[in-house]
Amino acid sequence: MLTFTLKRLVSGVILLVVVATATFFLAHAAIPDPTLGLLGSAATPEAQQALAAKIGTDRPVIVQFGDWIAGLFRGDLGDSWKNFQPVGAQIALKLPVTLSVVTAAVLLSAVLGGLLGVLAGLRPGTWIDKLVKAGAVILFALPGFWVALLLVMTFAVQLKWFPAVGYVQPQESVGGWLQSITLPAISLALGAVVMIAEQLRNAIIRADGLDYMRTLRSRGLPQWRIVVHLLRNSAPPSLTILALMFVGLLSGAIIVEQIFALPGIGPLTQASSQNGDIPMLLGITVVTVVFVVIINFLLDILLGWINPKARVK
Amino acid sequence: MTSPLTENIDTRAGRRGSVFVRLLKRPAGAISFGILVLIVLVAVFAPLLAPYDPNFVDLSITRALPSPEHLLGGDTTGRDVLSRLIWGTQITLWGALVAIVTSLVIGVPSGLAAGYFGGATDRIGTWISDAVQSVPGMIILLIVGANTGNDFNLLMVTVGVFMAPGYFRLTRATVLAVRNEAYVDAAKVSGLSHARIMGRHVIRPVVAPIVIQSALTAGMAMGMQAGLQFLGIGGGTTPGWGAAMNEGFRVMRTDPLLLLWPSLALGISIAALAVLGSTLADVVSVTAPLPSRKARRARRAAERAAASGEPLAVTASTGAVAHAAADSAVQIENLRVRYETADGEVEVVHGITLDVAPGEVLGIVGESGSGKSQTVFSVLDLLPKTGSYTADAIWIGGEDVTSLGRRDRARLLGREIGYVPQEPMTNLDPSFTIGHQLIEPLRAVHGMSRADAKARALAMLERVGIADPPRVMRAYPHELSGGMAQRVLIAGAIAAKPSVLVADEPTTALDVTVQAEVLELLRELQQEYRMALVIVTHNFGVVADICDRVVVMRHGSIVEIGEVAQLFSTPEEPYTRELIAASLDGAESRAELDRAFALTGSTAQDADAQEAAAPAATDASTEADRKEVRA
Numbered sequence: 001m002l003t004f005t006l007k008r009l010v011s012g013v014i015l016l017v018v019v020a021t022a023t024f025f026l027a028h029a030a031i032p033d034p035t036l037g038l039l040g041s042a043a044t045p046e047a048q049q050a051l052a053a054k055i056g057t058d059r060p061v062i063v064q065f066g067d068w069i070a071g072l073f074r075g076d077l078g079d080s081w082k083n084f085q086p087v088g089a090q091i092a093l094k095l096p097v098t099l100s101v102v103t104a105a106v107l108l109s110a111v112l113g114g115l116l117g118v119l120a121g122l123r124p125g126t127w128i129d130k131l132v133k134a135g136a137v138i139l140f141a142l143p144g145f146w147v148a149l150l151l152v153m154t155f156a157v158q159l160k161w162f163p164a165v166g167y168v169q170p171q172e173s174v175g176g177w178l179q180s181i182t183l184p185a186i187s188l189a190l191g192a193v194v195m196i197a198e199q200l201r202n203a204i205i206r207a208d209g210l211d212y213m214r215t216l217r218s219r220g221l222p223q224w225r226i227v228v229h230l231l232r233n234s235a236p237p238s239l240t241i242l243a244l245m246f247v248g249l250l251s252g253a254i255i256v257e258q259i260f261a262l263p264g265i266g267p268l269t270q271a272s273s274q275n276g277d278i279p280m281l282l283g284i285t286v287v288t289v290v291f292v293v294i295i296n297f298l299l300d301i302l303l304g305w306i307n308p309k310a311r312v313k
Numbered sequence: 314m315t316s317p318l319t320e321n322i323d324t325r326a327g328r329r330g331s332v333f334v335r336l337l338k339r340p341a342g343a344i345s346f347g348i349l350v351l352i353v354l355v356a357v358f359a360p361l362l363a364p365y366d367p368n369f370v371d372l373s374i375t376r377a378l379p380s381p382e383h384l385l386g387g388d389t390t391g392r393d394v395l396s397r398l399i400w401g402t403q404i405t406l407w408g409a410l411v412a413i414v415t416s417l418v419i420g421v422p423s424g425l426a427a428g429y430f431g432g433a434t435d436r437i438g439t440w441i442s443d444a445v446q447s448v449p450g451m452i453i454l455l456i457v458g459a460n461t462g463n464d465f466n467l468l469m470v471t472v473g474v475f476m477a478p479g480y481f482r483l484t485r486a487t488v489l490a491v492r493n494e495a496y497v498d499a500a501k502v503s504g505l506s507h508a509r510i511m512g513r514h515v516i517r518p519v520v521a522p523i524v525i526q527s528a529l530t531a532g533m534a535m536g537m538q539a540g541l542q543f544l545g546i547g548g549g550t551t552p553g554w555g556a557a558m559n560e561g562f563r564v565m566r567t568d569p570l571l572l573l574w575p576s577l578a579l580g581i582s583i584a585a586l587a588v589l590g591s592t593l594a595d596v597v598s599v600t601a602p603l604p605s606r607k608a609r610r611a612r613r614a615a616e617r618a619a620a621s622g623e624p625l626a627v628t629a630s631t632g633a634v635a636h637a638a639a640d641s642a643v644q645i646e647n648l649r650v651r652y653e654t655a656d657g658e659v660e661v662v663h664g665i666t667l668d669v670a671p672g673e674v675l676g677i678v679g680e681s682g683s684g685k686s687q688t689v690f691s692v693l694d695l696l697p698k699t700g701s702y703t704a705d706a707i708w709i710g711g712e713d714v715t716s717l718g719r720r721d722r723a724r725l726l727g728r729e730i731g732y733v734p735q736e737p738m739t740n741l742d743p744s745f746t747i748g749h750q751l752i753e754p755l756r757a758v759h760g761m762s763r764a765d766a767k768a769r770a771l772a773m774l775e776r777v778g779i780a781d782p783p784r785v786m787r788a789y790p791h792e793l794s795g796g797m798a799q800r801v802l803i804a805g806a807i808a809a810k811p812s813v814l815v816a817d818e819p820t821t822a823l824d825v826t827v828q829a830e831v832l833e834l835l836r837e838l839q840q841e842y843r844m845a846l847v848i849v850t851h852n853f854g855v856v857a858d859i860c861d862r863v864v865v866m867r868h869g870s871i872v873e874i875g876e877v878a879q880l881f882s883t884p885e886e887p888y889t890r891e892l893i894a895a896s897l898d899g900a901e902s903r904a905e906l907d908r909a910f911a912l913t914g915s916t917a918q919d920a921d922a923q924e925a926a927a928p929a930a931t932d933a934s935t936e937a938d939r940k941e942v943r944a
Contacts, residue, residue, distance in 0.1 A: 019448055027456050124698075141529060141587035142580060143536030145543060149562060149576055157565060211739040214695050219754035219805060220727020232744045244446065251451035255540045259562065270544060273455040281456050285448070292447040307744060308789040 008300060012293035016286065020072060021065075023285045027278045028061050037276030038081055055081045068282070077283040082275050087283035090268070095287065097167055097264035098257065100177070102249045104185035109192035110242060116193070117200025117238065118227060124205055132201055135194035144252035148187035148259045155183060165261035184260045188252050192245045196238050203234030236303050243299040250288050332521075335596045342592040348585040356403040365393040367400040367552040376568050385574050389560055394571070397552035398578055404553050405535055405582065408469045412534035413527055415473025420480025421523065425511050427481070428488025438485070442478040450475035454537070458546035468547040472537045476530050483526050487519045521597045528590030532583040539579050554579045632666040632864065632871035642813045642845030643692060644668035644708040650687040650869075653699045662687050662702070663869045669862075671812065674839060674846045676856040676877070678892065679866035685849045686735075688866070689817050692847070693732055694722050710812055727758045731806035731844075733816040733835075737798035737823070741790035747801055748786030755808060773804035777834060796827035800834070807838055813845045814838075820855065832858055853896035857881065865889050 031037070034057060035048040052058040056067070071078055077087040120129040139147075155161045162183050168176035207213065207230050216229055250265075257266030265284055272280040336342040355362060364384075375391040385394035427438035450472070457471050491497060492515070500510045541547045542555025543562075554575040561572030630647040638644045650662035662684040669675040677685045691702040692709070706713045710729050714722055726732075734740040742750060748770060755766035767786075774782035777800040790798060799819065806814060816835060820828040836859050839846045850856060856863050856877060863880055865873040865888065873886045884890045 015444055015447060018444060023448075023453065023456070026453065030457050137587050137591040138584050141532040141536070141583045143533075143540055143583075145540050146536065146558075146576060146580060146583075149558065149565075149572060152562075153565060153569065153572065157569070209697060211734060211736060212742045214690075215732065215734050215740040215802065215805075216742060216750075217695055217723075218693055218726050218730070218732035220723065220725075220758040220809075221754055222757060225753065225757055229742050229745070233742065247447055247449055251449040254449075254451045254455070255544060258544060269452055269455055273458070281452065285452050288449050288452065289447060296447070309743060309791050 004300075004304075005297075008297050012297065015293060016289050017069070019289050020069065020282065020286055023282055024065055024068065025061070027281055028064075031276045031278060033057075034081060034276035034278055037274065051081075068279070072286065077286065078279040080272075080277055080280050082272070082277045082280070087279050090280070091265070091283055091287055094263060094265050094268050097262050098250070098253050098266065100170075101181050101184045101188065101256070101262065101264065102246070102253055104181050105189040105192065105249050106242065106246060108185055108189040109196050109245070112189070113193040113196025113238070113242075114200060114231075116197035118204060118231065120197060121201040121204025121208070121230075121234070122227070124201070129201065132194060132197045136198035139194045140191045142191065143255075144188045144191065144249075145255040145259060147190050148184065148256045151183050151187055152259060167260075167262045167264075180260075180262070184253075184256050184262060187256050187259075188249050192242070192249065195245070196242060199238045199241050200234060203237050204230050207234040232306055235306060239299060239302060239306075243295050246295050247288075247292055250291075332593075332597055336593055339592055339596070341588050342596065345585040345589040345592065348581065349589060352402060352582055352585070353406065355399055356406045359399050359403045363393075363396040363399040365396040367397045368392065376564070376571075378570070386570065388557070388571055389564055389568075392552075394557075394574055397557060398554070398574060400552045401554045401557065401575070401578070404465075404551050405538065405579075408465065408472075408538040409531045409534040411466055411469035412473040412476060412537070413530055415470045416476040416480050416530060417523070417527070419474065420477035421484050421519070423477075424481040424484025425488055425515060425519070428485040429492060429507070429511055429515055431492075435485070438481065442481045445475060446478045448475075450537075451540075454541060455544070455546065458541060465547045465551065468541060469534070469538065472534055476533065479526060479530060480523065483522050484519050487522055488515055491515060491518050525590045525594045525597075528586045528593065532586035532590075535579065535583055535586075630664040630666050632874050634666060634668040635862065636668050636670045638668075638706070638708045638713075639711045640670065641668040641708055642671045642673070642710065643847065644706070645688070645692065646705040646707070648688060648691055648702060648704040648707070650684065650691055650696065650700060650702045652697075653701075661869050662691070665866070665869075665871045667864050667871065667874060668708075669813075669845045669847055671845050672839075672843045673862065674836075674848065674860045676860035676863040677847065677849045677866060678851065678853065678856055678863055679872075680851060680892075682868075683866040684869040685866055686817050687869075689732075689815050689847065689849055692815060693726065693730060695726075695732075727754050727809050727811075729812050731809065731811035731814045733799075733803050733806045733814065733819045735818040735821055737795050737802055738790070740802055741793075741798055743790050745789075746786065747788050747790065747793070751786070751801070751805055751808065754805070759809060769808060770804070773808045774801070776838075777801070777804045778830070779804075795823050796831065799823060799827075799831055803831070803834065803838070807842065807844075810842055811844065813847065816846065816848045818849050818851070821851070835859065853881075853893050865892065 033048075034055075035051045036043055038051060039047055049058075056064060068078060075088075077091070079085060080087055080090060116128065116132050120126075120132040123129060156163065156165075162179055166180060168180045170177040210233075213226070213230065216226060221229075253264065254266035254269055256262075257264045258270070265288075269281065269284055271277075272284070337346060370391045371387065371393075372391045375387055376389055379386045385398065388394050388397065423438050423442075427435040453475070454468060454471055458468050497510065497514055500514050505513075538547070539553070539555030539558060542553040543559045545556075545559065547553075557575035558572060558579070561568070561570075561575060565572045634641070634644055634646075636644070645668065646666050647664045648662055648666070649660060649664050651658050651660045665684075665688065667675070667677075667688075677688065679685050687696070687700070687702075690696045690700070691704070692707060694714075696702060704715055707715050709725060714725065741747070745753075748767070751770035751773065752763070752766040755761045755769055756763065759766075761769065770786065771782045774785055779785050779797065779800055785793070785797065785801065793801065799822075803819075814835075819835060820831050823831060832855060835846065835848070838844070839859075846859075848855065848859065860877050862875065863877050864871055865880075865886070867888055873880065873884065873889045880889065881893065884893060
């Protein structure tokens with residue numbers, strides 16, 4: 001278990017460094033003179049020079065990189081070029097919003113997708129099975145922001161069931177918080193729900209044909225216990241997909257947050273990219289990749305718990 | 314070696330045309346294809362179709378409702394909505410095309426190389442693919458988009474990069490599956506270069522999945538593109554759908570139609586692509602699941618029956634009963650088992666009648682595919698989902714259970730009837746400990762307390778000859794040997810002290826030395842518990858050892874039924890004589906038995922014999938294959 005954890009840790013760090021490096025140079029290539037965007041209309045040659053000296057972009061890119069990556073290993077993401085405040089603190093301020101929405105979307109996908117998948121898998125060919133199949137075809141392809149617009153139009157503007165925009169902090173009002181993340185989470189999750197459901201359905205049908213399921217039934221176990229056995233043996237592919245989707249959900253959240261005016265990572269990313277605030281953009285990338293690494297690590301542990309054979313290896 | 318190559322090419326080339334026809338024959342395929350053709354036409358002929366210049370401002374139509382002059386009205390700055398949508402089609406399609414081409418160019422060659430060469434190439438490629446998949450693409454797109462003058466093509470190339478792992482994984486998996494096919498080996502042997510082999514032979518099976526994936530990728534690329542434009546990136550002055558959605562979103566409370574039109578255009582395009590891809594997948598059945606194991610098993614049984622020239626349905630019932638129904642432990646009257654297959658229903662057991670008295674041991678003997686196991690599964694009511702049976706009556710413990718409901722019927726399991734399967738290694742749930750699997754039914758079915766159930770489970774393991782029961786209780790199935798696993802399964806079957814024990818080839822998968830021990834154990838337990846034992850076997854040695862009476866089955870019918878001693882000394886049917894002779898020749902395994910038949914040219918001259926003649930491996934996949942031929 002210790003070597004397993006260490007291995008995952010090392011490979012996670014390597015991934016992080018590679019992605020961070022690639023993003024660093026990509027950002028510097030895409031934004032050759034960040035002072036232009038940072039100063040906007042106030043850009044004069046003198047002001048640009050002063051700013052460049054202040055944020056250190058008058059140095060060679062490779063030196064800037066050395067500084068930045070060294071800071072990264074110390075856990076320091078640097079200061080924003082726009083407001084000169086620490087990047088880490090600013091991201092930490094916005095992250096809970098995005099994480100609330102994405103976590104809610106993941107939970108929704110797991111619970112609803114799992115339920116639909118089990119129902120469809122136990123009774124292939126029934127209406128619920130066909131619903132899952134049709135849903136998986138169409139809903140998976142439709143982008144989250146498209147669904148978000150549809151939901152806003154229907155439930156917030158027409159029916160007025162939910163607030164159209166805005167975010168309520170959970171410490172203010174838990175009910176208000178749930179209400180403010182419900183539509184965003186549904187928009188993000190819908191595609192994932194049907195995807196998980198279809199995966200699980202296929203896995204359950206496969207598992208249901210296995211010898212040990214017949215033997216378990218021959219012992220007279222009630223149906224729900226049979227389902228527990230089925231679920232544990234068919235969950236891995238769906239869990240893998242769910243972990244994979246976490247990245248996609250983060251991407252989707254950036255647009256969906258705009259639609260619902262949620263003060264999360266999305267608006268921060270967009271503003272930073274327009275300003276050319278490279279440290280902020282790099283910080284956001286690093287933080288999201290860290291989350292991806294953590295999710296994948298948790299997934300491995302979960303899969304190991306589910307499948308004892310994988311645990312031994 | 315050349316003929317398979319040409320054959321392969323011919324059939325595929327011939328099928329390609331018909332795939333398209335079959336696609337159009339399906340309503341979903343025809344409609345989605347029609348919509349896409351329409352979209353492409355609109356894009357190509359946008360300059361002719363659009364009634365106005367998409368960027369021409371006519372302040373008088375600002376936020377105008379649909380009218381005969383402006384079919385979809387005007388937008389917030391007074392431009393014709395319809396014209397902008399039509400021009401937007403062109404941009405949307407072009408963007409999707411750029412993304413797909415980028416994805417294909419990156420993903421397919423690298424996937425081919427990774428799958429074909431394996432080793433380090435594969436590991437590096439897979440690592441990069443995983444790395445790309447762990448980066449939220451939208452952040453990178455924002456970085457690229459906001460600062461490169463909104464270069465639309467560059468953005469779509471970036472989208473393509475983030476979609477490349479999809480192609481990589483798909484290509485790699487498909488190539489891995491065909492890499493060791495005979496025609497690829499043949500090409501290697503004949504000295505073709507790697508490039509030629511990949512280009513000519515390996516890429517062929519990849520084409521269909523790629524086309525299907527491209528439909529999905531195109532839809533997702535359109536979504537990404539619209540999403541970027543919605544954020545105000547990559548739009549410029551071009552009249553994209555995403556930009557129109559953003560505009561509509563901002564005025565959705567006052568002019569909801571402005572949001573509706575572009576959303577509809579995007580939604581319909583993406584849905585059409587998704588439906589087309591999925592229908593295409595169904596038609597070429599690339600992603601459609603293979604026919605289930607049972608369906609294939611049943612189909613083989615059907616082919617076997619057809620090949621042997623026997624009619625599928627025999628009207629008369631075969632077999633006989635020796636006891637009154639009320640006195641028997643199990644009595645089956647005119648049992649028929651059918652399977653649904655792609656080619657219709659196939660009957661694999663053609664009306665058989667047999668019985669077993671309490672405390673009696675009945676053997677059911679026959680070669681692979683004779684319907685022995687199907688008979689047993691019918692008694693248990695545990696046929697696979699595609700299978701079903703009919704019977705005039707099935708008496709268990711003096712009660713006709715065919716009239717019982719599903720629930721009541723299932724109630725017999727684990728109480729009246731115990732079941733010992735053939736292959737111990739695949740009949741224990743790999744995810745749970747042995748202890749859990751023994752204790753769970755005792756608690757759930759028999760309502761024992763945890764402590765009682767555990768004590769009973771330990772006692773049962775002790776009884777079946779497990780050396781260290783507490784250790785085995787904590788073990789997982791993969792930590793046991795085949796013989797131990799089979800003892801565990803026997804312990805599970807008899808833990809509830811059933812009145813009937815059904816054993817389906819309980820020793821076949823075991824080592825020869827263990828076979829005798831397990832058989833001895835079954836005999837002891839049968840006598841100790843005074844159970845009726847129905848034992849399915851291909852081996853007359855087992856029959857001679859343990860059975861009181863024996864049923865000989867062949868092609869789903871009963872050939873002969875009688876007392877063991879009498880059947881051995883004076884078999885009435887030539888088929889029985891052959892079976893006995895083959896068994897006594899020292900044929901230990903079913904493989905050898907079937908081979909013996911194949912050699913004497915008597916009966917099993919189908920593929921089964923060859924398949925079963927493969928070394929009797931304990932390897933799970935081989936085992937699954939072998940079981941598949943058993944019907």
